[in-house]
Amino acid sequence: DTEVTQTPKHLVMGMTNKKSLKCEQHMGHRAMYWYKQKAKKPPELMFVYSYEKLSINESVPSRFSPECPNSSLLNLHLHALQPEDSALYLCASSQDLQSGRGYTFGSGTRLTVV
Amino acid sequence: GQQVMQIPQYQHVQEGEDFTTYCNSSTTLSNIQWYKQRPGGHPVFLIQLVKSGEVKKQKRLTFQFGEAKKNSSLHITATQTTDVGTYFCAGPKSNYQLIWGAGTKLIIKP
Numbered sequence: 001d002t003e004v005t006q007t008p009k010h011l012v013m014g015m016t017n018k019k020s021l022k023c024e025q026h027m028g029h030r031a032m033y034w035y036k037q038k039a040k041k042p043p044e045l046m047f048v049y050s051y052e053k054l055s056i057n058e059s060v061p062s063r064f065s066p067e068c069p070n071s072s073l074l075n076l077h078l079h080a081l082q083p084e085d086s087a088l089y090l091c092a093s094s095q096d097l098q099s100g101r102g103y104t105f106g107s108g109t110r111l112t113v114v
Numbered sequence: 115g116q117q118v119m120q121i122p123q124y125q126h127v128q129e130g131e132d133f134t135t136y137c138n139s140s141t142t143l144s145n146i147q148w149y150k151q152r153p154g155g156h157p158v159f160l161i162q163l164v165k166s167g168e169v170k171k172q173k174r175l176t177f178q179f180g181e182a183k184k185n186s187s188l189h190i191t192a193t194q195t196t197d198v199g200t201y202f203c204a205g206p207k208s209n210y211q212l213i214w215g216a217g218t219k220l221i222i223k224p
Binding site for chain 1: 145147149155156157158159162164202204208209210211212214215216217219
Protein backbone atom coordinates (compact mmCIF):
# COMPACT_ATOMS: atom_id res chain seq x y z
CA ASP A 1 0.00 0.00 0.00
CA THR A 2 1.81 3.10 -1.23
CA GLU A 3 -0.94 5.67 -0.91
CA VAL A 4 -1.89 8.65 1.14
CA THR A 5 -5.67 8.86 1.42
CA GLN A 6 -7.41 12.17 2.05
CA THR A 7 -11.07 12.84 2.75
CA PRO A 8 -13.18 14.60 1.77
CA LYS A 9 -12.11 15.39 -1.82
CA HIS A 10 -14.23 18.54 -1.92
CA LEU A 11 -15.59 20.70 0.91
CA VAL A 12 -17.69 23.85 0.92
CA MET A 13 -18.05 25.51 4.29
CA GLY A 14 -19.39 28.71 5.73
CA MET A 15 -17.27 31.07 7.78
CA THR A 16 -18.97 29.98 11.01
CA ASN A 17 -18.68 26.23 10.37
CA LYS A 18 -16.35 23.70 11.98
CA LYS A 19 -15.05 20.92 9.77
CA SER A 20 -12.16 18.46 9.70
CA LEU A 21 -9.91 17.15 6.97
CA LYS A 22 -8.56 13.63 7.34
CA CYS A 23 -5.42 11.93 6.07
CA GLU A 24 -4.23 8.34 6.39
CA GLN A 25 -1.08 6.51 5.31
CA HIS A 26 0.09 2.95 5.89
CA MET A 27 3.61 3.17 4.49
CA GLY A 28 5.25 3.38 7.92
CA HIS A 29 6.35 6.95 7.24
CA ARG A 30 7.25 8.81 10.42
CA ALA A 31 6.71 12.32 9.10
CA MET A 32 3.37 13.72 7.98
CA TYR A 33 2.61 17.15 6.58
CA TRP A 34 -0.17 19.56 5.82
CA TYR A 35 0.34 21.80 2.84
CA LYS A 36 -1.85 24.54 1.36
CA GLN A 37 -1.75 25.19 -2.37
CA LYS A 38 -3.28 28.15 -4.18
CA ALA A 39 -3.80 28.09 -7.94
CA LYS A 40 -0.59 28.46 -9.99
CA LYS A 41 1.58 28.38 -6.86
CA PRO A 42 3.81 25.74 -5.29
CA PRO A 43 2.63 23.95 -2.14
CA GLU A 44 3.07 26.03 1.01
CA LEU A 45 4.01 24.18 4.20
CA MET A 46 1.63 24.55 7.15
CA PHE A 47 2.55 21.84 9.68
CA VAL A 48 4.99 18.97 10.09
CA TYR A 49 4.48 16.04 12.45
CA SER A 50 7.53 13.92 13.15
CA TYR A 51 7.02 10.73 15.18
CA GLU A 52 3.51 11.95 16.03
CA LYS A 53 4.75 15.21 17.54
CA LEU A 54 4.25 18.64 16.01
CA SER A 55 7.71 19.72 14.95
CA ILE A 56 7.01 22.63 12.60
CA ASN A 57 4.18 25.18 12.59
CA GLU A 58 4.78 27.73 9.86
CA SER A 59 3.00 30.58 11.70
CA VAL A 60 -0.38 29.24 10.67
CA PRO A 61 -3.45 31.08 12.10
CA SER A 62 -5.13 29.33 15.02
CA ARG A 63 -8.29 28.77 12.97
CA PHE A 64 -6.31 25.79 11.59
CA SER A 65 -5.66 23.14 14.24
CA PRO A 66 -3.71 19.96 13.39
CA GLU A 67 -3.95 16.68 15.23
CA CYS A 68 -2.00 13.43 14.90
CA PRO A 69 -3.92 10.67 16.73
CA ASN A 70 -1.38 8.00 15.73
CA SER A 71 1.43 7.33 13.29
CA SER A 72 -0.97 6.63 10.41
CA LEU A 73 -3.51 9.42 10.85
CA LEU A 74 -3.40 13.18 10.51
CA ASN A 75 -6.32 15.56 10.89
CA LEU A 76 -6.74 19.26 10.22
CA HIS A 77 -9.53 20.92 12.17
CA LEU A 78 -11.01 24.04 10.60
CA HIS A 79 -12.97 26.73 12.41
CA ALA A 80 -14.05 30.25 11.50
CA LEU A 81 -12.23 30.24 8.18
CA GLN A 82 -12.09 33.19 5.79
CA PRO A 83 -12.79 33.15 2.03
CA GLU A 84 -9.05 33.64 1.38
CA ASP A 85 -8.47 30.24 3.01
CA SER A 86 -10.09 28.62 -0.03
CA ALA A 87 -7.38 26.41 -1.56
CA LEU A 88 -6.26 22.83 -2.19
CA TYR A 89 -5.15 21.26 1.11
CA LEU A 90 -2.61 18.51 0.62
CA CYS A 91 -1.48 15.90 3.09
CA ALA A 92 1.88 14.24 2.53
CA SER A 93 4.10 11.74 4.26
CA SER A 94 7.75 10.81 4.03
CA GLN A 95 10.67 9.17 5.63
CA ASP A 96 13.68 11.40 6.27
CA LEU A 97 14.17 13.66 3.23
CA GLN A 98 17.63 12.14 2.72
CA SER A 99 16.01 8.76 2.05
CA GLY A 100 15.73 9.34 -1.68
CA ARG A 101 12.00 8.76 -1.93
CA GLY A 102 10.65 12.29 -1.43
CA TYR A 103 7.15 13.03 -0.29
CA THR A 104 4.06 10.99 -1.10
CA PHE A 105 1.09 13.33 -1.46
CA GLY A 106 -2.58 12.59 -1.10
CA SER A 107 -4.97 13.74 -3.80
CA GLY A 108 -6.00 16.71 -1.66
CA THR A 109 -9.15 18.37 -0.36
CA ARG A 110 -10.40 21.25 -2.47
CA LEU A 111 -11.81 23.67 0.09
CA THR A 112 -14.15 26.55 -0.68
CA VAL A 113 -15.07 28.97 2.11
CA VAL A 114 -18.25 30.95 1.47
CA GLY B 115 16.81 33.38 3.46
CA GLN B 116 17.25 30.24 1.38
CA GLN B 117 15.53 30.48 -2.01
CA VAL B 118 14.98 28.20 -4.97
CA MET B 119 14.33 30.00 -8.26
CA GLN B 120 12.78 28.12 -11.19
CA ILE B 121 12.39 29.27 -14.80
CA PRO B 122 10.58 29.61 -17.06
CA GLN B 123 7.15 30.05 -15.48
CA TYR B 124 5.45 28.65 -18.60
CA GLN B 125 6.63 26.86 -21.71
CA HIS B 126 4.45 26.32 -24.74
CA VAL B 127 5.66 23.58 -27.08
CA GLN B 128 4.34 21.68 -30.06
CA GLU B 129 3.89 17.99 -29.39
CA GLY B 130 7.17 16.31 -30.27
CA GLU B 131 9.32 19.30 -29.32
CA ASP B 132 11.65 19.29 -26.34
CA PHE B 133 11.07 21.01 -22.98
CA THR B 134 13.51 22.19 -20.32
CA THR B 135 13.04 23.74 -16.88
CA TYR B 136 15.85 25.15 -14.75
CA CYS B 137 16.25 25.45 -11.02
CA ASN B 138 18.75 27.58 -9.12
CA SER B 139 19.30 27.62 -5.37
CA SER B 140 20.78 30.45 -3.31
CA THR B 141 22.62 27.86 -1.20
CA THR B 142 24.33 24.52 -1.78
CA LEU B 143 21.83 21.68 -1.57
CA SER B 144 22.38 18.22 -0.12
CA ASN B 145 19.93 16.94 -2.74
CA ILE B 146 17.27 18.18 -5.12
CA GLN B 147 13.91 16.62 -5.82
CA TRP B 148 11.58 16.93 -8.80
CA TYR B 149 7.81 16.61 -8.75
CA LYS B 150 5.12 16.65 -11.44
CA GLN B 151 1.60 17.95 -10.88
CA ARG B 152 -0.98 17.24 -13.55
CA PRO B 153 -3.83 19.75 -14.02
CA GLY B 154 -6.32 19.22 -11.19
CA GLY B 155 -4.00 16.71 -9.54
CA HIS B 156 -1.48 16.52 -6.75
CA PRO B 157 2.34 16.62 -6.84
CA VAL B 158 3.96 13.28 -7.62
CA PHE B 159 7.59 12.59 -6.74
CA LEU B 160 9.72 11.93 -9.82
CA ILE B 161 13.31 11.69 -8.63
CA GLN B 162 15.97 12.80 -6.18
CA LEU B 163 19.51 13.79 -7.21
CA VAL B 164 22.26 13.71 -4.62
CA LYS B 165 25.72 13.74 -6.22
CA SER B 166 27.54 16.68 -7.75
CA GLY B 167 27.25 16.50 -11.56
CA GLU B 168 24.73 13.66 -11.38
CA VAL B 169 22.65 12.84 -14.45
CA LYS B 170 19.68 10.48 -14.29
CA LYS B 171 17.28 9.38 -17.01
CA GLN B 172 13.72 8.15 -16.84
CA LYS B 173 12.67 7.26 -20.39
CA ARG B 174 12.37 10.66 -22.16
CA LEU B 175 13.16 12.66 -18.99
CA THR B 176 16.75 13.67 -18.17
CA PHE B 177 17.58 15.20 -14.79
CA GLN B 178 20.87 16.96 -14.01
CA PHE B 179 22.39 18.25 -10.77
CA GLY B 180 25.09 20.90 -11.16
CA GLU B 181 28.70 20.49 -10.11
CA ALA B 182 28.28 23.07 -7.33
CA LYS B 183 25.01 21.43 -6.20
CA LYS B 184 23.19 24.75 -6.55
CA ASN B 185 21.39 24.22 -9.84
CA SER B 186 19.45 21.52 -11.60
CA SER B 187 17.51 20.96 -14.79
CA LEU B 188 14.83 18.68 -16.17
CA HIS B 189 14.76 18.04 -19.91
CA ILE B 190 11.97 16.19 -21.70
CA THR B 191 12.69 14.90 -25.21
CA ALA B 192 9.87 14.75 -27.76
CA THR B 193 7.03 15.87 -25.51
CA GLN B 194 3.74 13.99 -25.49
CA THR B 195 0.31 15.06 -24.27
CA THR B 196 0.85 12.93 -21.16
CA ASP B 197 3.71 15.25 -20.16
CA VAL B 198 1.36 18.20 -19.64
CA GLY B 199 1.46 19.61 -16.10
CA THR B 200 3.57 21.70 -13.78
CA TYR B 201 7.07 20.55 -12.86
CA PHE B 202 8.47 21.63 -9.49
CA CYS B 203 11.97 21.36 -8.13
CA ALA B 204 12.49 21.35 -4.35
CA GLY B 205 15.48 21.36 -2.06
CA PRO B 206 15.64 20.34 1.60
CA LYS B 207 15.70 23.04 4.25
CA SER B 208 15.81 20.45 7.05
CA ASN B 209 15.27 16.71 7.42
CA TYR B 210 11.55 17.19 6.85
CA GLN B 211 11.09 20.58 5.20
CA LEU B 212 11.38 21.41 1.49
CA ILE B 213 11.93 24.75 -0.25
CA TRP B 214 9.96 24.68 -3.51
CA GLY B 215 10.62 26.36 -6.81
CA ALA B 216 7.70 28.27 -8.35
CA GLY B 217 7.15 25.57 -10.95
CA THR B 218 7.22 25.47 -14.75
CA LYS B 219 3.97 24.76 -16.52
CA LEU B 220 4.31 22.68 -19.68
CA ILE B 221 1.60 23.50 -22.22
CA ILE B 222 1.21 21.59 -25.48
CA LYS B 223 0.02 23.83 -28.31
CA PRO B 224 -3.03 22.48 -30.15
